[in-house]
Amino acid sequence: MASLERVKVLVLGDSGVGKSSLVHLLCHNQVLGNPSWTVGCSVDVRVHDYKEGTPAEKTYYIELWDVGGSVGNASSIKSTRAVFYNSVNGVILVHDCTNKKSSQNLYRWSLEALNKDSSPTGVIVTNGDYDREQFADNPIPLLVIGTKLDQIHETKRNEVLTRTAFLAEDFNAEEINLDCTNPRYLAAGSSNAVKLSRFFDKVIERRYFSRDGNQLPGFADRKRFGASGTLKILHYD
Amino acid sequence: MFSSQVLFFGFGWLFFMRQLFKDYEVNFQVLQSQLEVAIFHMTNVQNDSRYFHWKLNLYITLVALIFIVPFYIGYFVVSNIRLLQRKRFLFACVIWLAFMYFFWKLGDPFPILSPKHGILSIEQLISRVGVIGVTLMALLSGFGAVNCPYTYMSYFLRNVTDSDILALERRLLQTMDMIVSKKKRIAMTRRMMYQRGEVQNKPAGFWGMIKNLSLIQQEVDALEELSRQLFLETVDLHATKERIEYSKTFQGKYFNFLGYFFSIYCVWKIFMATINIVFDRVGKTDPVTRGIEITVNYLGIQFDVKFWSQHISFILVGIIIVTSIRGLLITLTKFFYAISSNKSSNVIVLVLAQIMGMYFVSSVLLMRMSMPLEYRTIVTEVLGELQFNFYHRWFDVIFLVSALSSIVFLYLAHKQAPEKHMSF
Numbered sequence: 001m002a003s004l005e006r007v008k009v010l011v012l013g014d015s016g017v018g019k020s021s022l023v024h025l026l027c028h029n030q031v032l033g034n035p036s037w038t039v040g041c042s043v044d045v046r047v048h049d050y051k052e053g054t055p056a057e058k059t060y061y062i063e064l065w066d067v068g069g070s071v072g073n074a075s076s077i078k079s080t081r082a083v084f085y086n087s088v089n090g091v092i093l094v095h096d097c098t099n100k101k102s103s104q105n106l107y108r109w110s111l112e113a114l115n116k117d118s119s120p121t122g123v124i125v126t127n128g129d130y131d132r133e134q135f136a137d138n139p140i141p142l143l144v145i146g147t148k149l150d151q152i153h154e155t156k157r158n159e160v161l162t163r164t165a166f167l168a169e170d171f172n173a174e175e176i177n178l179d180c181t182n183p184r185y186l187a188a189g190s191s192n193a194v195k196l197s198r199f200f201d202k203v204i205e206r207r208y209f210s211r212d213g214n215q216l217p218g219f220a221d222r223k224r225f226g227a228s229g230t231l232k233i234l235h236y237d
Numbered sequence: 238m239f240s241s242q243v244l245f246f247g248f249g250w251l252f253f254m255r256q257l258f259k260d261y262e263v264n265f266q267v268l269q270s271q272l273e274v275a276i277f278h279m280t281n282v283q284n285d286s287r288y289f290h291w292k293l294n295l296y297i298t299l300v301a302l303i304f305i306v307p308f309y310i311g312y313f314v315v316s317n318i319r320l321l322q323r324k325r326f327l328f329a330c331v332i333w334l335a336f337m338y339f340f341w342k343l344g345d346p347f348p349i350l351s352p353k354h355g356i357l358s359i360e361q362l363i364s365r366v367g368v369i370g371v372t373l374m375a376l377l378s379g380f381g382a383v384n385c386p387y388t389y390m391s392y393f394l395r396n397v398t399d400s401d402i403l404a405l406e407r408r409l410l411q412t413m414d415m416i417v418s419k420k421k422r423i424a425m426t427r428r429m430m431y432q433r434g435e436v437q438n439k440p441a442g443f444w445g446m447i448k449n450l451s452l453i454q455q456e457v458d459a460l461e462e463l464s465r466q467l468f469l470e471t472v473d474l475h476a477t478k479e480r481i482e483y484s485k486t487f488q489g490k491y492f493n494f495l496g497y498f499f500s501i502y503c504v505w506k507i508f509m510a511t512i513n514i515v516f517d518r519v520g521k522t523d524p525v526t527r528g529i530e531i532t533v534n535y536l537g538i539q540f541d542v543k544f545w546s547q548h549i550s551f552i553l554v555g556i557i558i559v560t561s562i563r564g565l566l567i568t569l570t571k572f573f574y575a576i577s578s579n580k581s582s583n584v585i586v587l588v589l590a591q592i593m594g595m596y597f598v599s600s601v602l603l604m605r606m607s608m609p610l611e612y613r614t615i616v617t618e619v620l621g622e623l624q625f626n627f628y629h630r631w632f633d634v635i636f637l638v639s640a641l642s643s644i645v646f647l648y649l650a651h652k653q654a655p656e657k658h659m660s661f
Contacts, residue, residue: 006417027424040468042461043413045420047428059428061421065413076475080468083406084413 007207008087009200011066012109013094014102018147021180022094023066026196031181041067041084048200060204064092078112085113090141090203095167097146097160097177103167106144110171114140141202142173143195150179174199375632379639382503383647397477405474409467416460419453426450507640510633 011019020042024032027044046062067084091113095103146164161177168175176192178185186193426446483489 039465040409041413041464043417043420045417045424047424061424063417076472076479079475080406080471083409083471 006087007060007062007089007204009062009064009090009092009203010085010088010113011064011092011094012106012113014096014099014105014109017094017096017099017102018180019066019094022092022145022147023064025180025183025186026064029183029186031183038066041065041081046200048197048204050201050204052197060200062200062203081112088113088140089207090143090199092143092145092199093171093173094145094147095164096148097164098148098151100163103146103164106167106171110142114138138172139206141199141206142171143199144168144171144173144175146175146177147180149177149185150182371632372635375635376639378506379636379641380643382506382636382640383643397474397481399478402471402474402478405467405471409464409471412460412464412467416457416464419457419460423450423453423457426453507637510637510640513630513633514637 011023013019015038018035020038021032021035023042023044024030027046043066044064046064048060048062050056050058050060065084067081091110093106093110095106144164144167146160152160164175164177174195176185176195178192186196426449430446484493
């Protein structure tokens with residue numbers, strides 16, 4: 001497997017939201033039997049059929065890198081985590097529907113992963129506030145997934161879903177809400193499965209098929225083009 | 238003036254607790270009530286109203302400690318176990334009763350029972366809580382007395398260069414790449430098996446593939462374990478590098494100096510504990526007062542010994558305990574990942590609250606020794622007749638044991654670490 005063929009997607013989120021269960025579900029179509037504490041980063045591979053059902057169908061192996069939330073927020077942990085953020089092609093942001101703080105922390109997570117100019121102590125070099133416009137131009141596709149949907153009582157469901165919809169809009173991303181212990185949510189043909197498939201297609205497309213089939217420079221190469229602090233990105237026609 | 242200084246200490250403690258529990262969504266009620274108690278503990282009890290307040294707060298703390306918090310702990314532990322979800326209230330009561338039983342039995346081997354008092358008198362409760370609290374405090378102080386100089390003094394810092402870190406990071410990424418390629422092979426093989434399974438072709442190749450898969454899976458497991466180790470080592474190196482940088486700043490040097498100062502104090506405490514046990518005596522005066530008296534007599538300065546010694550000894554003991562708790566927590570979180578998942582964080586915080594509460598109550602007992610003579614009578618008055626000497630002896634023994642074992646522990650940990658990094 002040549003390294004040129006790699007498609008790397010990060011899975012980020014607070015500790016305990018269910019990233020490992022989610023990754024296991026996405027890669028093996030099975031529920032994870034014994035979820036345990038993730039130390040460092042765990043990788044898994046999903047087999048994805050790009051443009052399924054069309055003549056241009058091709059099989060890709062998408063690497064899902066499940067990073068983070070493990071040992072705390074010390075700056076040494078952040079510096080170590082930064083090692084995994086190189087040449088990322090897509091990001092899945094995971095939050096817990098029952099825990100508002102995990103949704104709010106997603107802003108921090110996305111900035112940490114996408115803005116590699118930030119110093120390891122967590123002080124973001126941008127103006128410090130979250131800026132929606134940065135994400136409008138972002139070449140890296142994002143997907144927001146809310147877990148533990150089954151633990152939300154019926155009456156509160158609408159309120160939670162509205163909140164998560166706003167969240168996804170802020171990131172200019174699609175959103176999926178599910179329960180990682182129930183494969184039914186991602187059953188073939190369901191709207192969630194379609195969204196997921198579309199997301200992965202977008203990732204692969206951005207990775208391989210842009211501007212006459214040349215490879216798009218990875219996000220880390222952005223620094224070479226003089227970006228310093230803000231997320232000004234190449235605009236291609 | 239004394240109370241203002243005490244309030245300052247109290248606020249410092251409050252701030253510290255907030256920092257510690259920043260990421261937990263937990264109700265702070267119990268903790269805050271304990272903080273109030275801490276503040277009132279150290280307040281001068283000259284006024285009658287304050288005396289009354291102090292007694293009231295003591296009662297409240299005891300009630301919280303003995304009834305509320307263990308019940309909550311039992312409740313949360315039970316609700317984590319899925320089987321018992323339905324009847325968790327009932328099971329929580331059962332656990333609480335068991336706790337009360339053991340709590341009572343705990344008092345028997347110790348010489349604290351006196352026929353003059355009834356069953357639920359405050360002396361009984363305090364004595365039992367005191368025993369546990371004193372043990373905990375001694376353990377923490379022992380650990381802190383050793384850990385505090387170890388952390389603050391830069392003498393112990395290992396030398397870490399940037400190239401060390403880069404090399405380790407490269408190894409980590411290489412390991413991750415190997416894991417990825419093996420998983421891709423597994424996925425590819427599985428897919429082929431699935432497709433072939435439909436066609437039912439060549440069953441012999443099928444078995445070969447299964448054997449191949451399990452072999453690769455084992456390799457993947459080993460590699461994942463390795464990646465975790467490498468990750469932790471990298472984190473360690475980053476942390477050490479930051480500490481080295483910090484020690485070069487002005488603040489770092491200041492803490493380094495404090496570290497030397499504290500280490501002398503800690504060594505003195507260990508020494509005194511040994512002497513107390515060996516020569517079978519109970520300390521009449523606290524070391525700080527003695528030290529200041531000696532200094533004052535030597536230098537001949539006009540100095541209000543009693544006034545300052547109380548402040549200083551409080552602050553010193555407080556800082557040592559705070560450092561020890563923080564150091565202990567950090568060490569615990571390093572080694573026990575399985576404990577602090579999202580579900581059991583509530584349990585952990587409550588256990589901590591319990592420990593802190595017991596510590597605060599027993600600190601009243603032990604404060605007696607650190608206080609100058611006139612305040613001791615007040616404390617004795619409030620708490621009734623308890624065998625204070627026993628507590629001091631018990632504290633000394635546990636303190637010594639804890640200090641020695643943490644010396645051994647830290648020595649082993651320190652020895653082990655450099656060898657790992659020298660290998661490449």
